[in-house]
Structures are given as C-alpha cells and as structure tokens.
Amino acid sequence: MNNKIYNNRAWWLILPMLLLVAFSAIIPLMTVVNYSVQDVFDANTRFFTGTEWFQATLNDPGLQAALVRQFAFSLTVLAIEVPLGIGIALLMPKKGWQASAILILVTMPLLIPWNVVGSIWQIFTRGDIGLMGWGLRELGYGYNITRSAVDAWGTIILMDVWHWTPLIALLCYSGLRSIPDAYYQAARIDRASRWAVFRYIQLPKLTNVLVIGILLRFMHSFMIYAEPFVLTGGGPGNSTTFLSQSLTTMAIGQQDLGPSAAFSLIYFLIILLVCWVFYTAIMNLQKDKQQDKGA
C-alpha cells in the first residue's frame, strides 16, 4: 500500500536552508562575479566588460610568476610536511604520561595565530637579536632574508613546516591509534619487515586521514598570506610574493576591483580543481583494479 502524500508545498521547507546558503556563499560569490564582468566607476557608472578582466589576469606576467611561486611553495611544504608528519606520528609514544606530554608539545605551534607566527620568526631570524639569524652568522653563513631570495624562501618553508607539520602528525597519530593490535600480531606471524608493516598496514589505514591532511594543508598553504607578509613583506624583490599578497595589493592597494574579482574567481577555481585532482587520485589508489585488467 502506498499512502505517501504528494504536496508540492513541502518545497517551502527548504527555504531556510536556501536563505542560509544564499547569505553564506551565493550572494558574496555573486558580488564577486558581478565585479569581474564589469568596469565599475561609481554607483551609477559601469560598463560591461565580458571576459576582459579574466584575459588580462591570465596574461599578467606578474600574476603568472606569483602562481608558479605559489605552486612551488605549496608542493614543497606538502612534500616535507606529509612524510615528516607521518614520521613524527610513528615515533610518538602510544601510552603513559609521555604520550600526553608529547601530544601537548607537538600541538603547541598549531595554537599560535598566523600574525604571531610571522612576528616570532621575524625576530627569530634577525641578525642582531634573533637566535637563528645570529647563530647562522656566527657559524659563518651570511644569512639575510631581506637580501637573499634563497634565505627568504628557506625561512618561509621552515616556518610553515614548523607551524603545520603538527597537524599532519596529529591526524596520523589518531589514524595509527585506531589500528587493532591483531594487525601487528598477524604481521609478526607473517614475518613482515618493519617497512612492510608500514607499507601494507599503517599507510593504508592512514589513507583517509592523509586525504584530509593533504587537502587542508594544500588549501591553507595555497592561501598563505599573513606569515610571509609579516616575515618578508613579499621580498626581496617579488621572490616571496604569493597569490594572496598579489591579490591584496591589487584589490586594497590599487582598488582595481574588476581585475581583482576576476583574479579571485580564478584563484578559487584553481584551489577547487587541485583539491578535486588530489582527492580523485588518492581515492583511485584504493580501487579494485579487477575491471581494468579484465580478469
């Protein structure tokens, strides 16, 4: 018996959700879309520009260079933080007071606000009063982040690794804790080497947390702003000017709202695209290959 009632007025029930989504995402985003296709002079004067701003943004050599730097930065920190985070998680004690103590120590950098991290490192790397800057100089290395692009890059990467590796480590630690003992016992009975235990038991069980970790870290690092801004201000030259900083300069500094809006949308689409690629790639690794092989 089918006693389901059809009543199209039920569609009104989604109205609150629609309003919420509209205010949180659709309306702000549409404002940006609005600016990206027009040249706005004042409240009454505007011209429709079509794809002009998009073309200009995509062809801007300065922005292209920033994009390349941005990818180089994000991929570098991912390549360092993911293996390092897994390594730290593997070394962390599993029980006792040591586990709690280490957990707190590892978490500490995550609790520091971005601006503060930038300031801490700015002071830390100063040649006169900063421990690292002074130390490196005393060792005979002419360390200077305001002059050498290599030093600036190295320092920003080091800072990001210090700030965010704990996130990967924490995620992996929780993933490792959820592996039942029977797996390790079975591996011992199968005479698996330490490497095989990692490769075939630990790493597969970490896949899900690593997906989250990699996506979060990619998005975060791709949008990085405050830390390099405080530490190097984008310099020396443009060597550490990443996308966010270029965008801020364009939108706030120069009030170029049209190009900035087009730039924002492209920026957003790149992040979306890369996240999708990461996610699909990782999920594909676990798929059954039977169909492909035609078994």
Add this chain to the structure above:
Amino acid sequence: MAEITLKSLAHTYLAAPSSPEDYAIREMNHVWHQGGAYALLGPSGCGKSTLLNIISGLLEPSSGDVLFDGERVNALPPEARNIAQVFQFPVVYDTMTVYDNLAFPLRNVGTPADKVRERVMEVADVLELTPQLKRKAKNLTADEKQKVSMGRGLVRDDVSAILFDEPLTVIDPQLKWKLRRKLKEIHQRFNITMVYVTHDQLEASTFADKIAVMYEGQVVQFGTPRELFETPNHTFVGYFIGSPGMNFLEVETRDGRVMAGALPLSVPSVVHDAVAHSGSVNVKLGIRPEFVEVHAAPVDDAMEAVVEDVQDLGTYAILSLRLGDVPFKARIEEDDTLPRDKAWLRFPIERLGLYVDEFRVEISHE
C-alpha cells in the same frame, strides 16, 4: 612438525600476584600432539586467548615453559616459531590483492617467485579462493577475508601449527558450517596441528578430536567430545557441555541415607559409602538429563518429582522438574510416556557421577 608441550605454565598480567585469582593462567601441564585437531573451550575470560597468545609467542608466560618438540621457545618471538594464527576479526592487508596477501608470508622470507606461485595456487584452490585472486582484499566479504587470513598460514610449508582464536565470530551462520567443514578438510589434507579456541561447544565438538575445557585459568578436562559428555571431570564441564547442562544435587549422609536437602535419595549403598567417606562438605551427585530414567507412574526405588514445565522439541522433550526443593531437568524421547504433574525418577548407577570439591571421584563398584 611440532608437538607443543606446556610445562608448569602460568601467566599473570599483574606485577605482584598474590592469590590464584590473580592468574589468567594457573599452573598447568599440557601436551598438544603433532597433527591433532584440538579445541580450547571455555567461557569468556577463562584465559583461553591468553593461552593461545602464549603458544604463538605474542605473550611471554610469567612462569613455566613452552616447548616445541622438546625445545624451549619461551623467549622466541612469533616470527621465529613456525606458527600461524587466525584472529577473531579477519586480518587482511587491504591494499593488496588476494594473491599478494597469500604470497606475503612467503615473499617476506625471500621465496623464489615460481615457488610462491605454486604454493599460492595450491592453497587458493583448497580454500576456493581462485576466482578472487586478483581482487583487492579490502572488497571481500567477511568469510572470504577469514579464508585469506587462514590461507596465509597454510602457504608456509614450515608452519607446524595453526592457532584459531574464535575465527568464526563474524561469519554468517550459514557460512560458519561451510568454513568449519573446510577447516576439517584442511586438517586432514595438511598434517598440521590445529588449536581452535571457542566458547561454542558445537563448534568445538564438530571441529576437534579432543577438547580442552578451560575454567578460571585452568584446563579442567581434556578429552573427546564423548568423554566430556559422559564423564565430566569437573562440575563446570557438566554445566557447560550439553544442553541443558548436567543436574547436580548437593548431598550429605544422614541416618544411613543419602540426603539432598530434606529429600532422601534412592541410590545404591556404594554411593552412600562414597559420600560418607569423601571427607568434604562440598559433595555433589551429578547426572545428565539424558540419562535420568523417567516414569509416568510410581515404580520401585524411584524418587517423586513435580513436573513444572515440559518443553517439547519434536523428537524429544525437556522436563523441568522439582526434586524436593531442587530444580532438575530430564530429557525423554518422543516414544516415552509424557508424565503429567508428577514424575518418578531413577538414577542408573553407571551414569551417576560423584563430585567432591567440584572434581569427579570414581564410585567404586563392587
């Protein structure tokens, strides 16, 4: 090939055990012979998994020795013991195919590829896993996974014993039976000692030639399923094996009669003498519900009991009786007359067990 001997073995998880209750395994001696199919049967928490982990080397016993073919292996890790273990929840390597899972223990010791292929194919064939060989282990059903984890033990030709820790817990009922058959078949085909831990008496008796019943950290009886049923060595075995369990009457002698509380029992004088000379206040008479003679009308030397409930199970019925003030069960076949309200019981002497301090004592027949 191995004969596994446990010599005055004991284990505790506490640093400073003070009483026997602190021991997960109380001191025991036991021998598992090469090629036998054994079950380790007992309720949850009786120490059977602890014992299994000691044999496989995952735990080191607090005292006593584990001997493989007379050689002490206490300190040897599991990887050096030539033993395989199948766990309660199937352990498979998710990202590997079934083939790679089965090949894993061989590759770990550097077996040449053609030898690996030959062994894996043979084992897959026995376990009926051949169609699944190319699939990722992650996508298998629970029973297929359990077969894979069993298979990893079978591929190694150096394995002399496989230990099963309640391996059918997560398997669907209709597949349990199939897998149990498979296990039996494997046991007959490969000459491997198998120790099977379970709390299910049916599983134990269908799989094993001999069953060790564990209770509070000790093996209270080691025998064939028939021995456990007919002559339980310990009251616990009586309760635990059989459905319903054995009847036990607390007895004492008074005025030359054997009394169960206020009720005088009609038992031969040898029983009276045995109870009188037991030298303990904890004396019980035990008889299986299957062996009680039930009459619907009064007969000589019978005890009168009140019928409280009849549970008709088709080919037989279980009577819930009250003998004096003690609850009592009896089983009668469908051809027998079903007693109403009252029943008259007789205990055949050869079926009667005497238990002093919970352990069985032989009644000397003339």
